[in-house]
Amino acid sequence: MKNLTAYITLLFVFAFIKNSNAQIVISKPNLGFSQACASDSFNTYNVTFTFSPETDLTSSNQFIIELSDETGSFTSTTAIYTSAAGSVTTSPATLNFSFPNTIAGEAYKLRIRSTSPVATSTGSNAFAAYFKYQDEPFTIxxxxxxxxxxxxxxxxxxxxxxxxxxxxxxxxxxxxxxxxxxxxxxxxxxxxxxxxxxxxxxxxxxxxxxxxxxxxxxxxxxxxxxxxSGSGTSTSISSSLGNPFCSGNGPTTLNAISGNTYKWYKDGEEISGATEQMYVTSESGFYEVEIDLGSCMESASIELNSVGFTSSIDVPENNTLEEGETLTATVTTDAINPTFAWYRNDSIISGALNNSYEATETGNYKVVITQNSGCSSSDELIFNITEPFPNVANIPNIISPNGDGINDTWIIPQEYVSGTNTEVFIISAHGETVLQTNNYLNNWPQNQLDFKSINPVYYYIIKTENNRTKKGSITVIK
Structure with missing residues (x-):
């Protein structure tokens, strides 16, 4: 019995001595990456290493990944991963880990340390490592x-x-x-x-x-x-909601460059009280700002559009139709998911829902374009259609505005009427200007003239775009 007890005691002593002398060698870590560019959306990396002999590991052993400082020094290390006790028993081993969000440098290293038995590898190859808190464009x-x-x-x-x-x-x-x-x-x-x-x-x-x-x-x-300043480069004004901007989303903020004082203008008129670097508005218009930079002044401007989209129509504002003719008007727009509503003389035209409309009648037309996605906003385009002006050969000097439909207005040759940019003046015998226009519509007098004398006389002056002038008199008779 004594011999058995002694034998068991010797076994325990032998095992204790063996464990006390146990040791392993851990290889230089092999990185599964060339650099670590971590972020909230990605922060998973791995490292592989070997160790031997496997049999010298104890069941309580843990492998720890240690991170150097940004210069590669392990004087002060950071443990960034610790395996569960006894979970890694075979070589080679690969460990997955994440970097702390404090990393920022070009020469970090990793090393592997075991706890039972205690051993430490040499440092890995150096690598760059950064945690990207912010990884999208920003403004200055x-x-x-x-x-x-x-x-x-x-x-x-x-x-x-x-x-x-x-x-x-x-x-x-x-x-x-x-x-x-x-x-x-x-x-x-x-x-x-x-x-x-x-x-x-x-x-x-x-x-x-x-x-x-x-x-x-x-x-x-x-x-x-x-x-x-003075180099010929002009400054600009920015709009916080872009330009054009969607007024349906609220006002936009106009920003000028940094200066000492500011004075804002809209369409050439000074805006009362607008003396800050920023100006908030919901209105379209031409905005300017004068900026005092100290020893010099600077100005900036922006043509602001609050519609949110642009549109155009392929017909002029003024049009004529001969009998039997038609006029097709087509809208081009960059509106998102647009709808169209056409009107004649302010009455909606039933069934006219496309981006084009074929007009067959005279009248005042408009089309309303509405953007129904994103910025909900509308734009309006107008044009008119009239009967052609009579093609008379000469400038008449007599009219009889008596309502009989014959010679009731002063009708002049087509080369002088609307669309030719010809200026037409009509002056009374007393020197009073009764008509001045560069868009004459063969419609004078539009209203009943007040006769204070028999057959009053008026005088006309016609100036064409190329500076040709016609002068004469007009006698009004009943």
Whole structure:
């Protein structure tokens, strides 16, 4: 019995000594990637390694993936993966893991460490690793494509902040850094500086990218053309909802470049109280702004369209129809899913629902185009159709406006009537101008003349587009 007890004790001692002396060798990790460009949408990587002898692993062993700092030093490591105890028992082994969102550098390394027995591999090959918090285009300079600085001064380009659904500003992520560039051609650029803003004192086109090192990304800004005042380059005004914009979605914000003071105008008229860098509006029009840059002034403008789409019609505003003729009017539009409604003399034309209409009658016509998808808005185009003007040979000097339908109005040759851009003046015997038009419709006098004398006399002056002039008198008789 004593011999059996001694034998068992020796077995336990032998096993203890064997385990105490157990050791394994872990190979240099083999990376399953060349660089790590992680993000919220992708952060799964793998590493493969070998170890031996397999039999020296204990059931409690865990393999740990350790990450160096951005220079490849393991002086202070980060454990980014730990296997379950006893889960990895055969070599080679592949472990899947994710990087922490603090990575940002070009020379990281990984190594593998075991816990039982304790062993550590050498470091892997160096690799670039970045966590891309923001990976989409963003805006600078309030999305204004131009900027101007006064001679001897500079202009500050900044990344727009705070972020919004339409502008996921990278400034929302404090750990990110930025690199500014100046274009040298349509396809090349040079690094200028790092930072959240850039002071520019040299004309050129500038943009900024989020610094993700050698990782490619979509985190870059719009281009801004910066020039010196007086160089002939004009500045622009941006519209937050684009141009044209959909007024049905609310007002748009007009933005000017940075300056000291501002004065806004609409269609040539100063807008009372509009003295800020931004102006909010829902109306179409020609907008201008005067900007005080300090030692110089600058101006900018925009032709703002609030319809949300454009449309045109292929007939002139004024048309004539001979008896038996027709006129086909066709609308061209970039409206999304448009509908059409045609009107004659303000009455809707039943069944006229297409983008073209064949008119057979005289009258005042219009077509209303409605965009029914995206921006719900409408546009209206007009034209008219009249009977042809009589083709008389001479300018008459007598009319008899008595309502009998004969010689009731002053009818002149077609070369002087509407559509020829001829100016027609009619002046009374007392020197009073009773008609002045460059769109004469053979309709004078439109109203009953007040006779204060028998057969009053009027005088006409006809000036053609090529400066030929006709003069004469018109006697009005009953």
């Amino acid at each position: 300079n309030n999305l204004i494509s131009t900027a101007v600085y006064c001679p001897g001064e500079s202009y500050i380009l900044t990344i727009d902040n705070p972020g919004a659904p339409s502008n996921n500003s990278p400034l929302q992520y404090p750990s990110l850094t930025f690199n500014w560039y100046k274009e040298t051609s349509e396809t090349t650029s040079v690094f200028v500086a790092s930072g959240e803003s850039l002071e520019v004192s040299e004309s050129g086109t500038y943009f900024v990218e989020t610094n993700y090192g050698s990782c490619t990304s979509n985190s870059y800004s719009n281009r801004v053309d910066v020039s010196q």
